[in-house]
Amino acid sequence: MIVYELNNLRTVNVISRPSKICKSPYVADIIIEDQIIQAHAPSLGCCGLCEKDARVLVTPKKDTTKICKYTIQLSIFTENKKQNTQLIGINPKLAETIVENVLKLNLFTKLKVKSFKREVKILNSRFDFVGLDEEDNSFVLEVKNVPLADYIDCDRKERMKYNFDDKEANEKISYFPDGYRKKKTDVISPRALKHIQELHTITKTSKTKTYICYVIQRDDIKCFQPSNIDIIYKNAVKEAHQDGVQIIPLVVKWNIEGQCHFVTDELPVII
CATH class of the missing domain: 2.40.50.580 (OB fold (Dihydrolipoamide Acetyltransferase, E2P))
Incomplete structure (x- = not known):
């Protein structure tokens, strides 16, 4: 679709x-x-x-x-x-628009909605979507764009030790986050860390259902995981998920005509 x-x-x-x-x-x-x-x-x-x-x-x-x-x-x-x-969607705003349309079409397996609003402030963060599901439960959903994938989830220096010629193209791991940081021990995205931590807090202190949707804009992948290169973020996602924050790995595929197709929201997630 x-x-x-x-x-x-x-x-x-x-x-x-x-x-x-x-x-x-x-x-x-x-x-x-x-x-x-x-x-x-x-x-x-x-x-x-x-x-x-x-x-x-x-x-x-x-x-x-x-x-x-x-x-x-x-x-x-x-x-x-x-x-x-x-064709990989690299504009982060695309991910938000895609999720909005998936919500309108009620395509998510884990989340069927009755109503929602965009950009709502809760605690110290502004979350992408807040609304009511079909059972009148309140929910909060945050979106992260995932354009990157590789056959191994590690830093670039470590990757040079491996050869992936025997791998099929669709055996990649999609991962989030990645990017520049001054030190290897730094968090890659303080904003992303804050969002998952506050989703965790909402889950522990209220009856609101919480979701984080990773929008994977490519289909040459076999699974998704919080990246090994940011252990602080990875552990935060693991702890939040253990306490009830639900992870939605949404896979979409673009074509040259500019059409974005829903593929699945049930990609395996490795925590």
């Missing part, structure tokens, strides 16, 4: 990020019709999916007076030897 569509997509090459015109890491230079144009890169470099030489799909911005004329939405990931090509 189609759960979202992007219109007016164009396939372009990233030639630099940050832009050489605007030094913000959220701006990239792309080429359209032999012209260098600036595009909003909401996911930063996304571990190579939106860096120099990446092939990405963009949509035009409505306000053409701004420096960025386009927004980078999807990245083309290719494994030639395995004949695997994925």
Whole structure:
């Protein structure tokens, strides 16, 4: 089932990020019709999916007076030897919109809703969705975008020790989070950690049902797990899940026409 569509997509090459015109890491230079144009890169470099030489799909911005004329939405990931090509949603806002539509269509296996609101503040966080399920239980749902997957969940230095030629393309582990940090012991995303901790608190102190939905915008994967490279976050998810926070691994697949298809929300989760 189609759960979202992007219109007016164009396939372009990233030639630099940050832009050489605007030094913000959220701006990239792309080429359209032999012209260098600036595009909003909401996911930063996304571990190579939106860096120099990446092939990405963009949509035009409505306000053409701004420096960025386009927004980078999807990245083309290719494994030639395995004949695997994925269009991966790397704009985090896509994940929120996809989940909103899945809620409206009542496609979630674990959560059937009667009503919901967007962006509601509870405790010290603003959560993506708050509402009532079909049994009139209140619920809170937070969304995280998961564009990354690999055959092993480890840091880049450790990964270099392995060879994955014998692996099938769809044997990857999808994982969250990943990204830059000054020290290996630092939390990758303090905001993501805060969200799971506060979902945990809500679960322990009220009757509200809590969910965290990891939106995996690719289907070359066999499971999802909180990443081994951020043990603090991984342990926080494990503890929250043990106390009742439910994990929804939502898998979707994009095509070149800009259609996003629901695949499953029952992918195995490794805690």
